[in-house]
Amino acid sequence: MPKRRDILAIVLIVLPWTLLITVWHQSAITPLLAARKCKGHSSNSPCRGFYDDRHESRRDSRNAFTLKEPCTSENTKDIVEVVRTEYVYSRQPPWSDVLPTLHVITPTYSRPVQKAELTRLANTFLHVPNLHWILVEDSQRRTLLVTRLLQETGLNYTHLNVETPRNYKLRGDMRDPRIPRGTMQRNLALRWLRETFSPNNSNSQPGIVYFADDDNTYSLDLFEEMRSTRKVSVWPVAFVGGLRYESPKVNTLGKVYGWKTVFDPNRPFAIDMAGFAVNLRLILFKPQAYFKLRGVKGGYQESSLLRELVTLSDLEPKAANCTKVIYGWDSKWTDKRQAPGKQDQGEIYIYCNTTVKGVRQPYCLLQAVHSYVSIQA
Ligand code: UGA
Ligand code: MN
Numbered sequence: 001m002p003k004r005r006d007i008l009a010i011v012l013i014v015l016p017w018t019l020l021i022t023v024w025h026q027s028a029i030t031p032l033l034a035a036r037k038c039k040g041h042s043s044n045s046p047c048r049g050f051y052d053d054r055h056e057s058r059r060d061s062r063n064a065f066t067l068k069e070p071c072t073s074e075n076t077k078d079i080v081e082v083v084r085t086e087y088v089y090s091r092q093p094p095w096s097d098v099l100p101t102l103h104v105i106t107p108t109y110s111r112p113v114q115k116a117e118l119t120r121l122a123n124t125f126l127h128v129p130n131l132h133w134i135l136v137e138d139s140q141r142r143t144l145l146v147t148r149l150l151q152e153t154g155l156n157y158t159h160l161n162v163e164t165p166r167n168y169k170l171r172g173d174m175r176d177p178r179i180p181r182g183t184m185q186r187n188l189a190l191r192w193l194r195e196t197f198s199p200n201n202s203n204s205q206p207g208i209v210y211f212a213d214d215d216n217t218y219s220l221d222l223f224e225e226m227r228s229t230r231k232v233s234v235w236p237v238a239f240v241g242g243l244r245y246e247s248p249k250v251n252t253l254g255k256v257y258g259w260k261t262v263f264d265p266n267r268p269f270a271i272d273m274a275g276f277a278v279n280l281r282l283i284l285f286k287p288q289a290y291f292k293l294r295g296v297k298g299g300y301q302e303s304s305l306l307r308e309l310v311t312l313s314d315l316e317p318k319a320a321n322c323t324k325v326i327y328g329w330d331s332k333w334t335d336k337r338q339a340p341g342k343q344d345q346g347e348i349y350i351y352c353n354t355t356v357k358g359v360r361q362p363y364c365l366l367q368a369v370h371s372y373v374s375i376q377a
Contacts, residue, residue: 092154093129100206100227102131103280105189107182108146108214109138115145117214122153128223132207134192136185137161162188180301183291186211190283190290199284207280211273218274221326225318226277232310235319235326236260237275241299245325246272248317256315256322264299269306276302282309 106121108114118135125131133155137146142161150157162184190209197204208229212218226233234256236247241263248271249258259270269276283289289308296304319326 092126092131092156095156096129097205099130100208101280102128102223102227103134103189103193103207103209104131104212105134105136105186105209106212106214107136107138107185110143110145114214115149118146118149120217121212121214122149122155124218124220125155126153127220131156131223133157134189135159136189138164138182138185158192160185160188160192180291180296180298182213183293183301187290187293193280193283194287197280197284199281208277209280209283210277213273216274219326221319225326229277229279229318230316231282231314232276232278232306233316233318234271234276234322235317236322236324237272238325240272240274246270246275247322247325248275248315250317250321254317254321256312256317267300267303269303269312270299271302271306273302276306276315278309 104125108118122133125133133150135146135150135157137143137160139161140163142159147159150159164184193209197207208226210226222235225235234248236245238245240246241261243262247260248256249260251257259265259267261270264270286309289305291301292304
């Protein structure tokens with residue numbers, strides 16, 4: 001019966017192979033099955049410790065990456081990967097004892113876009129190690145909106161408030177000096193720093209102070225550039241003063257000798273609030289240095305603080321000797337100061353507070369700035 005013999009031979013060849021493939025396939029999927037089973041287990045199963053730790057670590061950012069023994073040692077790799085992707089973006093980096101702390105001071109006031117602006121800032125700050133956010137509300141009391149937002153971010157923060165008196169808020173005409181925006185709030189934060197940290201305590205962690213308005217966008221590089229500030233560091237800022245960027249002028253020896261700006265380049269420090277950072281020790285050693293409240297012309301607020309702290313030759317240029325524009329965008333610049341759609345055509349508009357036949361003219365074309373437009377922001 002040759003036919004039967006053939007069938008037997010085929011069975012004897014195929015059967016061992018089938019068994020072999022089945023066993024091999026089973027061993028490949030077992031860890032994944034074990035992981036799924038583990039998830040569905042009741043609370044008194046042996047897997048409980050691991051999954052509870054996972055939820056616990058969502059609540060406690062400091063434990064975000066400390067996972068305990070999972071169900072079996074075999075499945076560790078698969079599970080750890082899943083856990084990381086779940087919450088790595090919602091947690092700030094671990095605190096380091098060696099990096100200087102960045103004390104970021106932000107004045108803020110109530111308006112429809114406030115929550116959106118603060119959310120954008122918080123999302124940026126979550127990427128920066130050792131950041132302490134000092135948020136100062138321009139209000140009679142700390143609002144629930146800001147309190148909740150700060151609590152939910154998981155950032156290290158200090159929440160303060162001081163209200164700018166109403167009559168100070170009205171912008172007078174050009175001859176009438178006014179209180180610049182956010183000044184009282186920044187000064188309160190400086191006072192808080194001086195009351196909290198002592199200049200003589202050499203053990204305290206070094207710090208850098210930076211003024212970050214709530215309507216700006218900050219590149220992450222910027223925070224690492226400023227971290228090494230010894231006295232006052234400076235860099236170019238994009239989209240301010242009606243330009244694509246303003247910048248300190250730096251000579252071949254790496255010293256600042258002037259300012260690339262169109263708006264009043266004769267200011268002692270013709271720089272935007274977002275363009276400099278100060279070492280905390282300097283703030284502590286010069287307790288009289290505050291932003292001036294009265295008699296400050298528009299654009300002179302930064303100078304009023306900086307002239308109390310340093311001279312031009314002390315400035316430390318960052319961002320590759322100020323050849324890189326590493327920060328960008330004041331959202332108001334697009335809203336109000338730049339005619340919509342014009343930037344694409346290579347035309348730069350500067351805000352000018354003029355009135356023609358009784359109608360306020362918000363934009364005027366400024367040809368002179370074209371020579372600056374070669375560096376890309
Ligand atoms: C520009 C500069 O970018 C500011 O750093 C500077 O303080 C200001 O000019 C000035 O010299 O007055 P600008 O875009 O005109 O700022 O002003 P805003 O961005 O509206 O205000 C600056 C900061 O102050 C913001 O963080 C804002 O939330 C806060 N602010 C503004 C208040 O706390 N209260 C206000 O009534 C208005
Ligand atoms: Mn602004």
